[in-house]
Amino acid sequence: MKRDIILSGVGGQGILSIATVIGKAALDEGLHLKQAEVHGMSQRGGDVQSNLRISSDPIASDLIPKGRADIIISLEPMEALRYLPYLSTEGWIITGTTPFVNIDNYPDQEALQKDLSARPHVIAIDVEAIAKQAASPRSANIVLLGAAAPFLDIEAGKLEAGVRAVFARKGEEIVNMNLAAFRAGYEYAQKSLKR
Template identity: 40%
Template sequence: MKFDLVIAGVGGQGNILASQVIAKCAMDAGYNVVNTETKGAAQRGGSVLSHVRIADSEIYSPLVPQGQADILLGFEPLEALRYINMLSKQGTYIINTAPVPTILANLKVDEYPSQEQMIAAIKDKGVSGYFLNATQAAKDIGNVLLTNVIMLGAFTRISKLLPPDAILQMLLSMVKEKFHADDKKAFECGQRLIQV
């Protein structure tokens, strides 16, 4: 058994926490796991790509090879588009449609593509998946910082590798108790957003 996951986003979106939750949960389940990140120059607002490799045999590289990811979680649409080629042709994506424009785009040095352009470019790649506005769903719960938890909940709807309850319990063990009620709400919201 081999499972490769990539999470593409920008600094500050919580994709490192999400990748660590899945990695630790897989280790608890007895799998071999490698989890690493490649980060852009800026910690907040810079590109962050998390790699989670899970197997029941030896894992020889921490980085998911191009075209081999089983699942791509795109916390930000332009970052998802940038890394969509990481996904295998049989893989599945879940992409948050809410943009986080770069500093250069905000300064009008760079042009940030429209949501329609990004979605069309992703669909042109011939891979299947789901688009959802996890950021808006998090705002509706009351905290935009729950976006990563919504994406984790959505992940459990398309991956049968780990039980959803185990992932939720691992998340709760890694965050302060005062956040637990909202985290549970966000996780369940993410599950509802994916109709499989």
């Protein structure tokens, strides 16, 4: 088993929480893990990106070469497109659809959606709307994790255990909220794959 994952978004969206949950689940499955993070200016809405490499065999480098990522998981559509050079030809993009417009020359939203739709393997999901309906707007990142779960080659139950472990210190209510968000994202991805 090997998965090279690029996580991207804007500071404050919860990308590193997604990486932590996936990492915990991978380690609990006895897999090897390497991670490299690039923190943007998160206080100012800068980009945040993480390379996450998971394998049943030892991993030499924590950086993903161009054209080798299996998955891009992004909370922000422009950030998903920013890392396309790293995606393999058979790779998947799992992205939120709501733009975080933090620059003057932010691309046209319709053009962004069209560019994403032209890709062969995309799950574009309104994580904010689903989070609001299923749990809380603050759990949008965990909705995205749920949507990415079918592509991670990690048992969903292990990812849920990772969610429990990461959010346990915040109390049972927060844990349950994030589990509901994870399941809503997972269900959305399953339905998308059946279309």
